[in-house]
Amino acid sequence: MNTTTRIPAACCAPGSPLLSTEERDDLAARFRALSDPTRLAIVNRLAGSDEVCVCAFVAELGLSQPTVSHHLRILREAGLVEARRNGTWGYYRLVPETVAALAGALGNA
DSSP, rough: OOOSOOOOOOSSSSTTOOOOOOHHHHHHHHHHHHEEEHHHHHHHHHHHHEEEHHHHHHHHHOOOHHHHHHHHHHHHTSSEEEEETTTTTTEEEEHHHHHHHHHHHTTTO
């Protein structure tokens, strides 16, 4: 998936224009990233914070650090979260523009 591909303004509202194959694939990949309950919980947690340490997700979700990192990688590849390193820990934040664009794609912007 190309995380720089622009998300269409509205794809799933009445009267929406047809999507190109690339737009469909990119949009589906982003929604697929949100289709897992753990990843949805991560996005929900990030929506209420500036940034969160991976160690907090391990404790809150009751999952191993490699499992949490796997879910965060999928969200990062989908362009939904960004990460920064501070020593041995990774800190994650939501990319609000991407989340807002997904809502807009459903006709909710």
